[in-house]
Amino acid sequence: MIHQYKNNGYDIIMDVNSGAVHVVDDVVYDAVACLSGRQKDMKAPGPIAPEVVEEVKTCLSSSYAPQDIEDALSDIQELIDREELFTEDVYHDYVVDFKKRKTVVKALCLHIAHDCNLACQYCFAEEGEYHGRRALMSFEVGKRALDFLIANSGSRRNLEVDFFGGEPLMNWEVVRQLVEYGRAQEKIHDKRFRFTLTTNGVLLNDEIMEFCNQEMSNVVLSLDGRKEVNDRMRPFRNGKGSYDLIVPKFRKFADSRNQTNYYVRGTFTRNNLDFSEDVLHFADLGFKQMSIEPVVASPDEPYAIREEDLPVILKEYDKLAVEYIKRHKEGRGFCFFHFMIDLNQGPCVAKRLSGCGSGTEYLAVTPWGDLYPCHQFVGWEKFLLGNVDDGITNTEIQDEFKLCNVYAKEKCRDCFARFYCSGGCAANSYHFHGSITDAYDIGCEMQKKRIECSIMIKAALAD
Numbered sequence: 211m212i213h214q215y216k217n218n219g220y221d222i223i224m225d226v227n228s229g230a231v232h233v234v235d236d237v238v239y240d241a242v243a244c245l246s247g248r249q250k251d252m253k254a255p256g257p258i259a260p261e262v263v264e265e266v267k268t269c270l271s272s273s274y275a276p277q278d279i280e281d282a283l284s285d286i287q288e289l290i291d292r293e294e295l296f297t298e299d300v301y302h303d304y305v306v307d308f309k310k311r312k313t314v315v316k317a318l319c320l321h322i323a324h325d326c327n328l329a330c331q332y333c334f335a336e337e338g339e340y341h342g343r344r345a346l347m348s349f350e351v352g353k354r355a356l357d358f359l360i361a362n363s364g365s366r367r368n369l370e371v372d373f374f375g376g377e378p379l380m381n382w383e384v385v386r387q388l389v390e391y392g393r394a395q396e397k398i399h400d401k402r403f404r405f406t407l408t409t410n411g412v413l414l415n416d417e418i419m420e421f422c423n424q425e426m427s428n429v430v431l432s433l434d435g436r437k438e439v440n441d442r443m444r445p446f447r448n449g450k451g452s453y454d455l456i457v458p459k460f461r462k463f464a465d466s467r468n469q470t471n472y473y474v475r476g477t478f479t480r481n482n483l484d485f486s487e488d489v490l491h492f493a494d495l496g497f498k499q500m501s502i503e504p505v506v507a508s509p510d511e512p513y514a515i516r517e518e519d520l521p522v523i524l525k526e527y528d529k530l531a532v533e534y535i536k537r538h539k540e541g542r543g544f545c546f547f548h549f550m551i552d553l554n555q556g557p558c559v560a561k562r563l564s565g566c567g568s569g570t571e572y573l574a575v576t577p578w579g580d581l582y583p584c585h586q587f588v589g590w591e592k593f594l595l596g597n598v599d600d601g602i603t604n605t606e607i608q609d610e611f612k613l614c615n616v617y618a619k620e621k622c623r624d625c626f627a628r629f630y631c632s633g634g635c636a637a638n639s640y641h642f643h644g645s646i647t648d649a650y651d652i653g654c655e656m657q658k659k660r661i662e663c664s665i666m667i668k669a670a671l672a673d
Contacts, residue, residue: 212246212296213626214239217666218532223295224665226626230294231553233669237274237282244269245286245296255291258283301617313612314364316567318355319574319585322347322385323376327412329447332477332505332513346381347577351598352388355575358598360399372406374574374585379413389425408432408475410444411456411463419463427471431460434476435488435502442481443513461496469498473547476502479513483522486530493537493544501547504656506638515652524659531663535670551630551664568636569595569611583611586637611636614646621649631657 211226221239223232234242244266245258258266263283270279289295325344326333356371363369371392373385385407392403407422408430422429433456434440441451464472474497478485485502492500504523507514515523530546537543566572569583576588579598587593596603616622616633634657638650 211299211624211626212242214243214246215662217528217662218535218670220666220669222662222665222669224626225289225295225297226629227299227301228294228297229553229629230289230297231665231668232289232294234285235282237270237278238285240270240273241266241279241282241286242295255293258287258290313567313570314366315359315362315571315573316366316368317370317372317572318359319372319374319572320347320352320355320388321375321574321576321585321588322352322373322378322388323381324577325380326375326377326410327380327446328377328410328444328452330444332443332479332507332511345577347384347575349384349387349391351575351577351579352384353391354579354598356388356392356395356403358601360395360401362601363401367400368402368404370404370406372408374408377410377412378407379409379418382413382418386421389421393425404428406430410452411459412452414456414459414463419466422463423466429463429467429472430475431463431472432476433457433460433474433492434478435482435485436491439478439482439488440476443477443479457495464497464499469496472499474500476500477505478502479505479507480515480519481513483519484526485523486526486533489530489546490533493542498544499547500544504653506635506641506650506653517652520652520655523656527656527659527663531667535667538671548660549664549667551661551668553665553668566632566635569593569608569614583607584637586635587640610646618647619649621651621654625654625658627654627658627661630661 213224213226215222216239221234221236223234223239223242224230225232232238245262248262248265266283267276267279270282274282286295323346325346359369359371371388373388378385389403389405392405396402404427405425406428407426410432432444433453434443437451437453440453444452446452460474464474474492476485476488476492478488482488489500489502504515505513509516531549534544534546534549566584568587572584573595574582574585574588575598576582580588581595581597581602582588582590582593583595593607594604595607602608614633614636616625616628619633619639622628622633631654634649634653636646638653639648640646642648642650
């Protein structure tokens with residue numbers, strides 16, 4: 211499978227099945243486009259059929275000199291011989307028996323607080339309530355959750371625990387106790403915990419920062435960008451904006467972590483389709499690690515992203531990519547999460563096929579110990595998997611998630627992005643289509659653009 215595109219003056223060809231990416235000249239680009247029409251006749255490795263060669267020459271004869279076409283075909287043949295172009299899909303058979311694969315739990319999202327001190331308009335957690343009641347996780351429930359993770363992690367040594375909410379700092383003492391308990395279990399069970407935290411920063415203070423710098427491998431700092439953007443969507447319950455209180459704390463925290471192992475994480479909505487300005491605002495504030503995600507909401511919401519917004523959004527990613535390159539070359543670079551791409555190794559095959567592992571390797575835990583496939587399914591009783599005392603009892607739902615891979619999703623099978631996005635978010639698919647094996651179409655278009663921009667950036671920074 212071949213994907214071709216032009217971006218910022220670069221002609222880029224992706225061989226989807228091998229993962230090879232080529233930056234080429236116009237004649238090679240157009241020759242591959244001609245060959246792609248005859249892809250069914252291409253065998254890799256192997257020579258291009260003589261009749262196909264003649265068809266390509268005829269196709270290009272009005273645009274290029276004969277010798278240039280010959281040279282292009284020679285270069286293409288070399289790539290085919292190296293199995294970097296027109297390669298076969300060798301992964302389909304890998305997932306035929308995917309449902310029967312043995313999985314272990316390697317990560318938990320601990321809902322340490324079903325409560326929040328902000329009233330973010332787009333919050334899928336309903337200001338922390340998650341379709342239920344406000345509650346704080348007790349130390350005993352959290353302890354049993356860590357015990358469940360250890361007991362169900364098999365031989366896997368490295369385990370991950372994210373303290374999530376609501377706002378986890380509203381239950382900070384239990385967070386601290388659970389980290390200490392987890393550390394005590396590491397030597398006993400030959401495990402290593404990677405703790406992370408997501409916070410809105412309202413309760414952040416020097417003591418918490420110091421503890422996080424010692425114990426948290428990563429911290430996500432929630433902020434939407436420019437003051438007017440953030441305060442419109444992330445106010446306190448009294449309607450007052452949160453920007454002025456939070457930003458000084460976040461800047462101090464990021465500096466205290468040497469500008470590593472954190473993300474300032476925002477959400478853009480229909481209210482700020484010029485979200486590249488919010489990313490650059492983060493950079494101008496001195497942040498080096500950032501992400502801004504598109505809101506996912508019912509089309510009935512006034513702030514929801516709609517299909518007609520896509521042309522503006524896609525251009526915005528292109529605009530951000532150009533500025534991203536410029537700042538890097540000027541020595542003012544920053545890291546934007548969606549422009550990070552590994553073209554050399556990347557995740558293992560199973561990860562690239564099945565995604566985040568929700569419902570199998572990754573689970574969310576409510577304050578009272580119930581297990582759900584991920585934080586976005588919490589409160590949807592259909593997806594209740596079990597609890598930390600009894601383990602997984604709803605194996606039927608878990609089996610559905612085991613089957614959730616790029617070959618189980620019709621929209622993914624012929625998509626060039628499938629090995630980069632791993633089929634997208636199961637929760638988004640369910641909320642929009644009632645199935646975890648569909649795909650959120652608006653999200654797909656944005657993801658494809660981000661991948662194209664990321665690869666173009668690699669090419670530009672290599673010049």
